[in-house]
Amino acid sequence: MPPPPPSDRVNWPSDFGCRFIVFVDTEEEFDWAAPFSRTARSVRAIAALPSMHRRFIDHGVAPCYLCDYPVVADSAAADTLRSLIADKGVAIGAQLHPWVNPPHDEQPSTHLSFAGNLPPALEVAKLDALTRTITDAIGAPPRAFRAGRYGLGPRTLRLLAERGYRVDTSMRAFHDYSRAGGPDFSEIAPDAFRTEERQLIEVPLTVVYTGALRRHGSRWHRLAGHVPRGHGLLARSGLLSRVPLTPEDVPIDEAMAAVRLAVDQGARLLTFSFHSPSLVPGNTPYVRDAADLARFHRWWTELLALLARLDVRPASLDEVIDAADRVT
Structure with a gap:
């Protein structure tokens, strides 16, 4: 993915301030080390969502739950989701x-776990089936989208815009999935930008380079990838770390340092x-x-x-869209 032209970057209105939004990949449970299978469709973990949801609501956070097909096709899981969106701003x-x-x-x-690699007609059919099932289960069409495994293809953004989606959050800033057959986002920064005739807002997952080499982080990170354990050596030395804003495999001290740096550098919207x-x-x-779950909650x-x-105040999906629509 080439970087967007500067003119496409979203210049958030002054009263938007510095905000953050939480996206939850709301999905089935499956063995991450096993081959991809159609039979791994359990959604029992959805029952744990309301407790975490209440923690967010108590802090004024209205998450956006990005649901996949097994979740919304399950009646009990759909009931749970409908109960969550009763809280203001939840999407x-x-x-x-x-x-x-x-x-x-x-x-x-x-290869085909990246939806953008599917034959064009099949990508369309799968997207339409998902959109229709969410609309039927929740009572409103979804306005935000994420490609599983960040698997955007050359047609995906256009398809989303044609179906009324307003936000895509499939790009993981500074990450490259091309070795596995996926897209390369190494030139995509965390800043939101407009795409597809400016109808669709791309909100990349926030990733921050920290360390002494951060000003040229993408270049040094790419070079380190050609050296055995190069990324780990840079991180342990304090020279360069690539820090996604997630509690999954990112220690809290690294995440907090990344947030402070992003705010100091003028970031206007952080995505978790x-x-x-x-x-x-x-x-x-x-x-x-x-013990891992306790660390997750402490994070x-x-x-x-x-x-x-x-x-840095929380923003709902609607607030992000409304703020972007107020500026050109």
């Missing part, structure tokens, strides 16, 4: 996991993200046991306290 978006999203006209594989199955130990590599407690001290 339901879409997340496309091709291997569990009908129609099932392909053989699941790593995690996977819903992480709320139950044993579902993801990030939360394997009760959010400390992070939300820091954001409050820095006067």
Whole structure:
């Protein structure tokens, strides 16, 4: 993905301030080390969402739940989601996991786990099935989208705009998935920008380079990738770390340092993200046991306290869209 021209960057209105939004990849549980399978469709972990949701609401945070097909096709999970959106500002978006999203006209594989690699007609059919199922289950069409595994393709943004989506958050800033057959976002910065005739707002996942080499972080990170354990050596030396804003595999001290740096550098919108199955130990590599889950919750407690001290206020999906619509 080439970087957007400066004219497409969203210049947030002055009264927007510095804000943050939380996206939750709301999805089925599956073995992350196993081949992609259509049979891994359990959504039992959705039952843990209301407790985490209440923690967010108590801090004024209205999450956007990016739901995939097994979640919204399950009646109990859909009931849970409908109860969550009763709170002001909470939104339901879409997340496309091709291997569990009908129609099932392909053989699941790593390459086709990136929806943008699907045959054009099949990508359209899967997106339409997901959008329709969310609309039927929730009672309103989704306005935000994330491609599972960040698997945007050359047609995806146009398809989203044609279907009335307003926000895409499929780009993970400064990350490259091309070795696995996915897209390369290494030239995408965390700043929001307009795309597809300016109808669609791209809100990349916030990633911050920290350390002495951060000013040329993408270049040094790319070079370190050609050296065995190069990224780890740079991070341990304090020279360069690439820090996504997520509690999954990112220590709280690194996340807090990244937030402080982003705010100091003038960031206007920070995006945080995690996977819903992480709320139950044993579902993801990030939360394997009760101790990991306790660390997960402490991460959010400390992070939300820091954001409050820095006067970085939460934003709902509607507030993000409305603010972007007020500027050109």
